[in-house]
Amino acid sequence: MKGFFKRIFTNFKILIIALVLAIGLFFVIKNPELFRVSVLLLEDKQTIEANQRDI
Numbered sequence: 001m002k003g004f005f006k007r008i009f010t011n012f013k014i015l016i017i018a019l020v021l022a023i024g025l026f027f028v029i030k031n032p033e034l035f036r037v038s039v040l041l042l043e044d045k046q047t048i049e050a051n052q053r054d055i
Helices: 002-030 032-051
Strands: none
Touching: 002 032
């Protein structure tokens, strides 16, 4: 009986991880602007560090 609950708990963890990844992927696909903005902010940060001043 103990092994049964352990298997169910393991399957439940895998299901939750898959669900979180699916929601994250769906969010990125539906909101590509957020991904682009984060890349632009990273480029701005690199420019600021290279020039040693704020834009």
